[in-house]
Every structure is written in structure tokens, then in C-alpha cells.
Amino acid sequence: MVRRIGVLTGGGDCAGLNSAIKWVTKTATDPNLAVHSGQSLEVIGIREGWRGLIEVEPNDSDSLAKWTTALDELVVRTWDRQGGTILGSSRTNPFNQTINKSQKCVENIQALGLDAVVAIGGEDTLSVAYKLYHDLGQKVVGIPKTIDRDLNGTDYTLGYDTALNVIIEEVDRLRTTAGSHNRLFVVEVMGRHAGWLALEGGQASGAHVILIPEYAFEVEKVAALLEKRRAAGVRYDIVVVSEGAKIKGQEEVYISDKVDSFGHKVLGGIGETLAKKLEELTGFETRHVVLSHIQRGGNPSARDRLMGRYFGIAAVDLILEQDFGRMVAYREGHITSVSLKQAIERLNLVEVDKYYDPARYNGRRSSMLPWSRQSE
Ligand code: F6P
Numbered sequence: 001m002v003r004r005i006g007v008l009t010g011g012g013d014c015a016g017l018n019s020a021i022k023w024v025t026k027t028a029t030d031p032n033l034a035v036h037s038g039q040s041l042e043v044i045g046i047r048e049g050w051r052g053l054i055e056v057e058p059n060d061s062d063s064l065a066k067w068t069t070a071l072d073e074l075v076v077r078t079w080d081r082q083g084g085t086i087l088g089s090s091r092t093n094p095f096n097q098t099i100n101k102s103q104k105c106v107e108n109i110q111a112l113g114l115d116a117v118v119a120i121g122g123e124d125t126l127s128v129a130y131k132l133y134h135d136l137g138q139k140v141v142g143i144p145k146t147i148d149r150d151l152n153g154t155d156y157t158l159g160y161d162t163a164l165n166v167i168i169e170e171v172d173r174l175r176t177t178a179g180s181h182n183r184l185f186v187v188e189v190m191g192r193h194a195g196w197l198a199l200e201g202g203q204a205s206g207a208h209v210i211l212i213p214e215y216a217f218e219v220e221k222v223a224a225l226l227e228k229r230r231a232a233g234v235r236y237d238i239v240v241v242s243e244g245a246k247i248k249g250q251e252e253v254y255i256s257d258k259v260d261s262f263g264h265k266v267l268g269g270i271g272e273t274l275a276k277k278l279e280e281l282t283g284f285e286t287r288h289v290v291l292s293h294i295q296r297g298g299n300p301s302a303r304d305r306l307m308g309r310y311f312g313i314a315a316v317d318l319i320l321e322q323d324f325g326r327m328v329a330y331r332e333g334h335i336t337s338v339s340l341k342q343a344i345e346r347l348n349l350v351e352v353d354k355y356y357d358p359a360r361y362n363g364r365r366s367s368m369l370p371w372s373r374q375s376e
């Protein structure tokens with residue numbers, strides 16, 4: 001029988017994480033659970049993701065206090081309305097090839113008396129969860145989060161809706177100043193491999209041009225689309241571009257060549273590059289704005305609070321069912337679960353054929369009629 005579970009948040013933070021932690025805790029420690037199932041659970045929060053499980057020295061009380069914290073209903077009472085992660089996060093990879101700390105993780109899971117671990121994370125955090133489960137026999141379940149919404153096997157990942165709302169709010173603000181000055185604004189949004197944030201944020205905010213990682217674009221074509229629109233009498237324009245979008249024949253633009261523990265370089269700069277080129281080509285006065293981490297900040301939207309709640313409850317269900325190696329998921333309108341293997345085996349990218357119009361560099365105007373696919 002499960003008696004004590006650990007919960008951690010790894011990778012980039014986002015809104016909705018605290019709601020998930022709260023509902024893992026409330027569900028696990030629910031007095032009704034003890035009455036009905038005879039199981040009573042304790043919840044230990046692990047600080048800073050996998051880093052906490054590597055760094056903690058369970059026999060040292062100071063270290064225990066630094067890297068872990070006991071969670072109960074009262075402790076987490078107000079967490080769901082707060083952004084970020086109160087447990088903290090890190091991009092730590094225990095399976096890093098140069099310094100492999102995965103055994104230390106396993107030893108600490110045992111020393112802390114954790115019968116199961118709930119890992120709330122994206123592709124990187126959940127790939128560690130999968131290896132701990134599959135290669136090292138640990139009892140792990142996952143909760144999907146990433147503002148990029150690029151995890152496979154789920155239609156929703158925590159943080160996405162709040163990030164979308166940030167995009168429309170910021171673009172709305174930019175519209176007034178862009179209009180006042182007849183300017184073109186290039187807005188760079190997050191999205192390392194997947195263009196969901198740009199595509200849906202761009203559509204929701206009415207951007208004229210949307211550029212995504214899944215479809216390499218030509219700057220000349222973007223310029224022509226904007227010129228046509230100005231010629232029609234529109235005084236200003238908004239272009240939304242994913243940080244991972246590429247100019248045809250070129251690589252992504254990076255802020256630096258440094259890589260994190262999972263081997264990722266920091267993306268950024270395509271907005272600026274594009275703004276300069278568009279100004280040269282069109283002669284329109286152009287500015288660029290990088291929304292960057294603002295998209296990950298702030299209080300969670302209603303949807304993120306609710307999804308955090310539903311995912312947190314479902315994660316405890318999986319543990320009670322001893323159904324490990326799985327990630328809770330939202331599919332076709334229902335809360336369900338998929339294997340961690342499925343969640344990480346590929347990324348959920350924008351299907352260009354279905355959702356993107358390469359002729360207009362924008363969302364498709366029809367996703368059902370065959371002619372809409374011949375617009376390129
Ligand atoms: O993976 C989510 C994400 O938000 C990406 O869109 C972005 O490239 C990355 O995180 C930035 O991460 P960091 O917090 O390390 O700057």
C-alpha cells in the first residue's frame with residue numbers, strides 16, 4: 001500500500017503548476033480517501049525538480065528542510081491562484097551523460113520513504129520520469145505542463161492557456177501604439193519546436209502574419225503580404241513569430257551557444273532579425289517585441305487552475321491504482337492517461353496540412369474543405 005508520495009516540478013515554470021501540486025496534496029490527504037479505501041497518504045514536496053532528489057541528504061535535517069517540505073491541505077490552501085511553482089524548478093537531468101546522478105535519485109527516493117513520485121513537467125522532466133520508471137524500476141507518474149503544448153498524447157498541457165492570454169493581452173496593447181505610429185510590430189513568442197502558441201496566439205489576437213517552426217518562411221513573401229495589406233489601406237501590422245521559426249534555408253536563431261543539462265541551446269532573436277529585414281524590404285517603420293518569460297508569468301487563467309486540479313486528482317488516482325509509468329492526459333474532452341513512453345516518443349507539432357496556410361502565413365480558413373489545402 002502507498003503511504004508517502006513525493007511531488008516535484010521540473011523544467012520551465014508556468015501558470016497552473018501550483019494548482020496541480022495543491023490537488024495532488026488535497027486528493028492524497030483527503031480524509032474521505034482513508035475512510036473509503038483504507039489508504040492514507042502523506043505528501044512531500046521536493047524542491048527544484050530532479051535537483052532536489054539529487055541534492056537532498058536525507059539524514060541531515062538542514063538538508064531535508066532545504067530540499068523537501070511536508071505538504072498538507074492547510075499548507076497548499078492558497079497555492080492554486082499563484083503563478084510559477086512554489087516548490088521551485090530546475091532544468092536538471094539526473095541521466096546527464098557526463099555526470100550521471102540517477103542512482104543517487106533512486107537512493108534518495110528510498111531513503112525519503114517515497115512510495116511514488118509525481119513529476120510535473122514537459123518533455124525533458126518526463127523523459128527522466130520514464131527512465132526512472134522503465135530503467136530503474138521506480139514508481140513514477142507524470143502530469144503534463146509546458147506553455148509550448150508540444151507533449152504527445154495529451155490535448156492540453158498546463159500553462160498553455162495562461163500564456164495564450166498573455167499573448168492576446170500584449171498584442172492588444174501593441175495595436176494601439178502600432179496604429180498611432182503606422183508601424184509594423186514583430187512579436188516573438190515562445191515555442192521551441194511547436195508553433196501552437198504563435199498559431200493560436202496569433203489567430204486569437206488577429207495577427208496578419210504568423211510564422212511557426214514547422215514551416216520555414218521566406219522573408220520576401222512576408223514583406224509582400226504586408227505591402228499588399230498596406231496598399232489596401234491598413235495603417236499598421238502585427239506579425240507573430242515563434243522563437244523556433246526558421247527563415248527558409250537557415251537555422252534557428254539562438255541567444256547563445258551554451259547548452260543546458262538536456263542539451264538545449266537558448267533560442268531567441270528571430271523577432272529582431274525579421275524586423276530588421278522587413279524594414280529594409282518594405283520601408284515600413286518596424287519594431288520588435290520579445291514576450292519571452294512574460295508568457296510564463298502571472299496568475300493562472302481559469303482553465304489552468306481547473307486543469308491543474310483535474311490533473312492533480314487523476315495523478316493520485318493512478319498511484320492508488322498502482323498504475324505507474326503513466327502520464328495523466330486530456331484527450332477528446334476527457335481526463336485519462338497515456339504511458340510516459342507515448343508522451344515522450346515524439347513531439348506534438350502543428351500539422352501544417354491541417355492547421356496552417358502556407359500561402360497566407362496564417363491559420364487555415366477551412367480545416368475541412370479539400371480546396372483549402374491547395375492554397376500554397
Ligand atoms: O520549454 C518551454 C520553454 O518555455 C520554451 O518555449 C523556451 O524555449 C524555453 O522554455 C525557455 O526556457 P528557460 O526558462 O530556460 O529560458
